[in-house]
Amino acid sequence: xxxxGVGWVFSYxxxxxxxxxxxVVFSSVMSLVSYYQSDKIVLKIHKAKEVKMDNNPELYRILxxxxxxxxxxxxxxxxxxxxxxxxxxxxxxxxxxxxxxxEGLLNKLDRSELEGVLAxxxxxxxxxxxxxxxxxxxLVGFISLLGDMxxxxxxxxxxxxxxxxxxxxxxxxxxxxxxxxxxSATLIQLAISRKREFLADSSGALLTRYPEGLASALRKISGxxxxxxxxxxxxxxxxxxxxxxxxxxxxxxxxxxxxHPPVEDRVKALIGK
Numbered sequence: 001x002x003x004x005g006v007g008w009v010f011s012y013x014x015x016x017x018x019x020x021x022x023x024v025v026f027s028s029v030m031s032l033v034s035y036y037q038s039d040k041i042v043l044k045i046h047k048a049k050e051v052k053m054d055n056n057p058e059l060y061r062i063l064x065x066x067x068x069x070x071x072x073x074x075x076x077x078x079x080x081x082x083x084x085x086x087x088x089x090x091x092x093x094x095x096x097x098x099x100x101x102x103e104g105l106l107n108k109l110d111r112s113e114l115e116g117v118l119a120x121x122x123x124x125x126x127x128x129x130x131x132x133x134x135x136x137x138x139l140v141g142f143i144s145l146l147g148d149m150x151x152x153x154x155x156x157x158x159x160x161x162x163x164x165x166x167x168x169x170x171x172x173x174x175x176x177x178x179x180x181x182x183x184s185a186t187l188i189q190l191a192i193s194r195k196r197e198f199l200a201d202s203s204g205a206l207l208t209r210y211p212e213g214l215a216s217a218l219r220k221i222s223g224x225x226x227x228x229x230x231x232x233x234x235x236x237x238x239x240x241x242x243x244x245x246x247x248x249x250x251x252x253x254x255x256x257x258x259x260h261p262p263v264e265d266r267v268k269a270l271i272g273k
Contacts, residue, residue, distance in 0.1 A: 003027045006143060027142050039090040039098050042238065046230045048078035048100050055079075059106065063099060063118050070122050070207055075099045084226040085109060088238040089121040090130055097125045104226060109217055116204060116214030117221075117240060123203035129196045133238060136193075193237040194261045201266055211270040218270075222263040 007023030034041075053060045060077060067074045075089070075097035082102040091097035099121045109117065124130055205211035221241045231243035237259040260266075 003142060030142060035092055038092070039096070042088075042090050042235055043078055043098065043100065045232070045235060046080045046082075046100065048080045051077040051079050056106075059101070059114075062111070062115055063122075066115065066119055066122055066207060070119075070126055072122060072126055073097070075122070075125060077101075079103060080230075082228050082230065083107070084228040084243065085221045085224055086228065086243055087117050087121055087240045088235075089124040090133075090238060091125070092131055093128070094125050097130060099125075102228075104224070105221075108220060108224065112208075112210060112213035113217035113220065115208050116210065116217050119204035119207040120200050120214055120240060121204075123200040123207065124196070127196070127199055127203060129200060132196065133193070193259050197260055198266065198269060201270055205270055215267045215270045218263050218266055 003023060004020070007020040010023070011017055011019035051060060056079070063077055064074050072094050075091070075094075076099070078098060078100040080100055080102045083104040085102060085104040085108045087099065087101040087105055089097060089099050099118065101117070105114065105117065201214060204214055208214070218241065228243040233244070236242055236244050239260075241263070242260045
Protein backbone atom coordinates (compact mmCIF):
# COMPACT_ATOMS: atom_id res chain seq x y z
CA UNK A 1 0.00 0.00 0.00
CA UNK A 2 2.92 2.34 0.72
CA UNK A 3 4.41 1.76 -2.73
CA UNK A 4 1.03 2.09 -4.44
CA GLY A 5 0.32 5.35 -2.58
CA VAL A 6 3.62 6.93 -3.62
CA GLY A 7 3.20 5.69 -7.19
CA TRP A 8 -0.32 7.15 -7.32
CA VAL A 9 0.93 10.61 -6.24
CA PHE A 10 3.55 10.67 -9.00
CA SER A 11 1.17 9.32 -11.64
CA TYR A 12 -1.43 11.98 -10.70
CA UNK A 13 1.11 14.81 -10.94
CA UNK A 14 2.26 13.75 -14.39
CA UNK A 15 -1.24 12.77 -15.52
CA UNK A 16 0.10 9.38 -16.59
CA UNK A 17 -1.51 6.24 -15.07
CA UNK A 18 1.26 4.11 -16.54
CA UNK A 19 3.62 5.42 -13.82
CA UNK A 20 1.56 3.65 -11.16
CA UNK A 21 1.43 0.49 -13.27
CA UNK A 22 5.20 0.55 -13.82
CA UNK A 23 5.80 1.20 -10.10
CA VAL A 24 3.78 -1.85 -9.09
CA VAL A 25 5.35 -4.09 -11.76
CA PHE A 26 8.89 -2.95 -10.98
CA SER A 27 8.28 -3.42 -7.26
CA SER A 28 6.94 -6.94 -7.83
CA VAL A 29 9.89 -7.99 -10.01
CA MET A 30 12.36 -6.51 -7.54
CA SER A 31 10.63 -8.34 -4.69
CA LEU A 32 10.79 -11.70 -6.46
CA VAL A 33 14.47 -11.33 -7.32
CA SER A 34 15.32 -10.28 -3.77
CA TYR A 35 13.15 -13.03 -2.26
CA TYR A 36 15.03 -15.78 -4.04
CA GLN A 37 18.52 -14.23 -4.27
CA SER A 38 18.91 -12.00 -1.18
CA ASP A 39 20.98 -14.50 0.82
CA LYS A 40 23.40 -15.11 -2.06
CA ILE A 41 23.82 -11.37 -2.61
CA VAL A 42 24.57 -10.67 1.07
CA LEU A 43 27.02 -13.58 1.33
CA LYS A 44 28.86 -12.41 -1.77
CA ILE A 45 29.10 -8.84 -0.44
CA HIS A 46 30.85 -10.14 2.67
CA LYS A 47 32.98 -12.78 0.87
CA ALA A 48 31.56 -15.61 2.96
CA LYS A 49 32.66 -19.24 2.49
CA GLU A 50 30.54 -22.26 3.43
CA VAL A 51 31.62 -24.27 6.47
CA LYS A 52 31.19 -28.06 6.52
CA MET A 53 31.58 -30.50 9.40
CA ASP A 54 35.17 -31.27 8.33
CA ASN A 55 36.19 -27.59 8.29
CA ASN A 56 35.11 -26.71 11.83
CA PRO A 57 33.42 -29.62 13.65
CA GLU A 58 32.95 -27.80 16.97
CA LEU A 59 31.18 -24.79 15.45
CA TYR A 60 29.12 -27.04 13.17
CA ARG A 61 27.99 -29.26 16.07
CA ILE A 62 27.02 -26.26 18.24
CA LEU A 63 24.76 -24.92 15.49
CA UNK A 64 23.40 -28.40 14.75
CA UNK A 65 22.52 -29.06 18.41
CA UNK A 66 20.86 -25.67 18.80
CA UNK A 67 18.86 -26.26 15.61
CA UNK A 68 17.59 -29.57 16.97
CA UNK A 69 16.65 -27.91 20.28
CA UNK A 70 14.82 -25.12 18.44
CA UNK A 71 13.04 -27.59 16.15
CA UNK A 72 14.48 -25.93 13.05
CA UNK A 73 16.21 -27.38 9.98
CA UNK A 74 19.97 -27.04 10.15
CA UNK A 75 20.80 -23.81 8.28
CA UNK A 76 23.84 -23.55 6.04
CA UNK A 77 26.85 -22.25 7.92
CA UNK A 78 29.24 -19.67 6.47
CA UNK A 79 32.47 -18.07 7.62
CA UNK A 80 33.40 -14.45 6.86
CA UNK A 81 37.11 -13.49 6.74
CA UNK A 82 36.84 -10.60 9.18
CA UNK A 83 38.59 -10.15 12.54
CA UNK A 84 35.73 -8.06 13.95
CA UNK A 85 33.46 -10.42 15.97
CA UNK A 86 29.93 -10.50 14.59
CA UNK A 87 27.28 -12.73 12.99
CA UNK A 88 24.05 -12.57 10.99
CA UNK A 89 21.27 -14.78 9.61
CA UNK A 90 19.67 -14.44 6.20
CA UNK A 91 17.45 -16.34 3.78
CA UNK A 92 13.76 -16.43 2.95
CA UNK A 93 12.49 -19.16 5.32
CA UNK A 94 13.80 -21.80 7.76
CA UNK A 95 14.27 -24.29 4.91
CA UNK A 96 16.51 -21.85 3.00
CA UNK A 97 18.30 -20.12 5.86
CA UNK A 98 21.93 -19.20 6.36
CA UNK A 99 23.93 -18.33 9.47
CA UNK A 100 27.22 -16.51 8.92
CA UNK A 101 29.88 -15.78 11.53
CA UNK A 102 33.16 -13.91 11.32
CA GLU A 103 36.54 -15.46 12.09
CA GLY A 104 36.89 -12.92 14.89
CA LEU A 105 33.79 -14.29 16.61
CA LEU A 106 35.43 -17.72 16.98
CA ASN A 107 38.72 -16.24 18.13
CA LYS A 108 37.34 -13.86 20.78
CA LEU A 109 34.29 -15.61 22.30
CA ASP A 110 34.13 -18.64 24.59
CA ARG A 111 31.73 -21.53 24.02
CA SER A 112 28.80 -20.19 26.09
CA GLU A 113 29.05 -16.80 24.38
CA LEU A 114 29.22 -18.45 20.97
CA GLU A 115 26.15 -20.54 21.78
CA GLY A 116 24.30 -17.37 22.79
CA VAL A 117 25.15 -15.69 19.48
CA LEU A 118 24.13 -18.70 17.37
CA ALA A 119 20.91 -19.09 19.38
CA UNK A 120 20.14 -15.42 18.68
CA UNK A 121 20.62 -15.94 14.94
CA UNK A 122 18.52 -19.13 14.96
CA UNK A 123 15.78 -17.15 16.71
CA UNK A 124 15.80 -14.67 13.82
CA UNK A 125 15.19 -17.65 11.53
CA UNK A 126 12.48 -19.16 13.73
CA UNK A 127 10.73 -15.80 14.16
CA UNK A 128 10.80 -15.22 10.37
CA UNK A 129 12.79 -12.02 10.86
CA UNK A 130 14.97 -12.86 7.87
CA UNK A 131 11.99 -12.51 5.53
CA UNK A 132 10.75 -9.34 7.26
CA UNK A 133 14.21 -7.77 6.87
CA UNK A 134 14.28 -8.61 3.16
CA UNK A 135 10.86 -7.10 2.53
CA UNK A 136 11.76 -3.89 4.38
CA UNK A 137 15.04 -3.53 2.48
CA UNK A 138 13.10 -3.84 -0.78
CA LEU A 139 10.58 -1.22 0.38
CA VAL A 140 13.25 1.28 1.39
CA GLY A 141 15.28 0.76 -1.78
CA PHE A 142 12.31 1.07 -4.10
CA ILE A 143 10.84 4.17 -2.43
CA SER A 144 14.25 5.88 -2.43
CA LEU A 145 14.70 5.09 -6.13
CA LEU A 146 11.23 6.35 -7.01
CA GLY A 147 11.73 9.58 -5.06
CA ASP A 148 15.13 10.17 -6.66
CA MET A 149 13.67 9.66 -10.16
CA UNK A 150 10.91 12.18 -9.46
CA UNK A 151 13.27 14.84 -8.10
CA UNK A 152 15.61 14.43 -11.07
CA UNK A 153 12.70 14.77 -13.48
CA UNK A 154 11.68 18.03 -11.77
CA UNK A 155 15.23 19.40 -11.82
CA UNK A 156 16.16 18.46 -15.39
CA UNK A 157 12.95 17.81 -17.23
CA UNK A 158 10.53 20.34 -15.83
CA UNK A 159 6.75 19.97 -15.95
CA UNK A 160 4.71 20.16 -19.09
CA UNK A 161 1.41 21.13 -17.50
CA UNK A 162 0.53 24.29 -15.62
CA UNK A 163 1.16 24.93 -11.94
CA UNK A 164 -2.18 26.56 -11.13
CA UNK A 165 -4.82 25.28 -8.73
CA UNK A 166 -4.82 21.62 -7.83
CA UNK A 167 -1.92 20.88 -10.20
CA UNK A 168 0.43 23.20 -8.30
CA UNK A 169 -0.69 21.78 -4.97
CA UNK A 170 -0.10 18.24 -6.18
CA UNK A 171 3.36 19.20 -7.46
CA UNK A 172 4.28 20.52 -4.01
CA UNK A 173 2.84 17.36 -2.46
CA UNK A 174 4.85 15.23 -4.89
CA UNK A 175 8.10 16.98 -3.99
CA UNK A 176 7.31 16.57 -0.29
CA UNK A 177 6.51 12.87 -0.77
CA UNK A 178 9.69 12.27 -2.79
CA UNK A 179 11.76 13.74 0.06
CA UNK A 180 9.85 12.38 3.08
CA UNK A 181 8.91 8.92 1.76
CA UNK A 182 12.48 7.52 1.76
CA UNK A 183 13.04 8.94 5.26
CA SER A 184 9.77 7.39 6.48
CA ALA A 185 10.60 4.06 4.88
CA THR A 186 14.06 4.09 6.47
CA LEU A 187 12.56 4.83 9.90
CA ILE A 188 10.17 1.90 9.42
CA GLN A 189 13.17 -0.31 8.61
CA LEU A 190 15.12 0.83 11.66
CA ALA A 191 12.17 0.57 14.06
CA ILE A 192 11.34 -2.96 12.93
CA SER A 193 15.00 -3.97 13.08
CA ARG A 194 15.38 -2.76 16.68
CA LYS A 195 12.22 -4.55 17.84
CA ARG A 196 13.23 -7.80 16.18
CA GLU A 197 16.66 -7.65 17.86
CA PHE A 198 15.02 -7.53 21.30
CA LEU A 199 12.77 -10.44 20.33
CA ALA A 200 15.70 -12.52 19.04
CA ASP A 201 17.67 -11.79 22.22
CA SER A 202 14.87 -13.10 24.43
CA SER A 203 14.15 -16.09 22.18
CA GLY A 204 17.85 -16.96 22.05
CA ALA A 205 18.12 -16.77 25.85
CA LEU A 206 15.16 -19.14 26.18
CA LEU A 207 16.83 -21.54 23.76
CA THR A 208 20.13 -21.79 25.66
CA ARG A 209 18.62 -21.23 29.15
CA TYR A 210 21.69 -19.07 29.80
CA PRO A 211 21.08 -15.37 29.04
CA GLU A 212 24.43 -14.42 30.58
CA GLY A 213 26.21 -16.03 27.61
CA LEU A 214 24.55 -13.77 25.05
CA ALA A 215 24.83 -10.72 27.33
CA SER A 216 28.59 -11.30 27.68
CA ALA A 217 28.92 -11.78 23.92
CA LEU A 218 27.10 -8.52 23.24
CA ARG A 219 29.45 -6.65 25.57
CA LYS A 220 32.54 -8.13 23.91
CA ILE A 221 31.31 -7.56 20.36
CA SER A 222 30.17 -3.97 20.91
CA GLY A 223 33.38 -3.12 22.77
CA UNK A 224 35.72 -4.60 20.18
CA UNK A 225 37.50 -1.79 18.25
CA UNK A 226 38.38 -3.92 15.20
CA UNK A 227 36.86 -2.33 12.05
CA UNK A 228 34.91 -4.46 9.60
CA UNK A 229 36.22 -3.98 6.06
CA UNK A 230 33.00 -5.02 4.31
CA UNK A 231 30.61 -3.09 6.60
CA UNK A 232 27.98 -0.97 4.82
CA UNK A 233 24.64 0.65 5.59
CA UNK A 234 22.70 -1.67 3.27
CA UNK A 235 23.30 -4.80 5.36
CA UNK A 236 24.13 -3.28 8.78
CA UNK A 237 20.70 -4.13 10.22
CA UNK A 238 21.25 -7.86 9.58
CA UNK A 239 24.18 -8.20 11.98
CA UNK A 240 24.00 -9.14 15.66
CA UNK A 241 25.69 -5.84 16.52
CA UNK A 242 25.99 -2.75 14.34
CA UNK A 243 29.19 -3.31 12.29
CA UNK A 244 29.66 0.40 11.55
CA UNK A 245 31.69 1.80 14.42
CA UNK A 246 31.85 5.36 15.69
CA UNK A 247 28.58 6.60 14.20
CA UNK A 248 26.25 6.18 17.16
CA UNK A 249 25.20 8.47 19.96
CA UNK A 250 22.86 8.22 22.89
CA UNK A 251 20.67 11.27 22.31
CA UNK A 252 17.14 10.93 20.94
CA UNK A 253 18.06 11.93 17.37
CA UNK A 254 20.83 9.34 17.11
CA UNK A 255 18.69 6.62 18.69
CA UNK A 256 16.04 7.27 16.03
CA UNK A 257 18.45 6.32 13.24
CA UNK A 258 20.19 3.38 14.92
CA UNK A 259 19.80 -0.04 13.30
CA HIS A 260 20.18 -1.78 16.69
CA PRO A 261 19.04 -0.99 20.23
CA PRO A 262 21.81 0.28 22.54
CA VAL A 263 23.80 -2.67 23.90
CA GLU A 264 23.23 -1.59 27.50
CA ASP A 265 19.44 -1.81 26.91
CA ARG A 266 19.78 -5.28 25.39
CA VAL A 267 21.95 -6.53 28.25
CA LYS A 268 19.55 -5.07 30.82
CA ALA A 269 16.62 -6.82 29.12
CA LEU A 270 18.55 -10.12 29.27
CA ILE A 271 19.93 -10.11 32.80
CA GLY A 272 18.36 -7.04 34.45
CA LYS A 273 21.59 -5.06 34.92
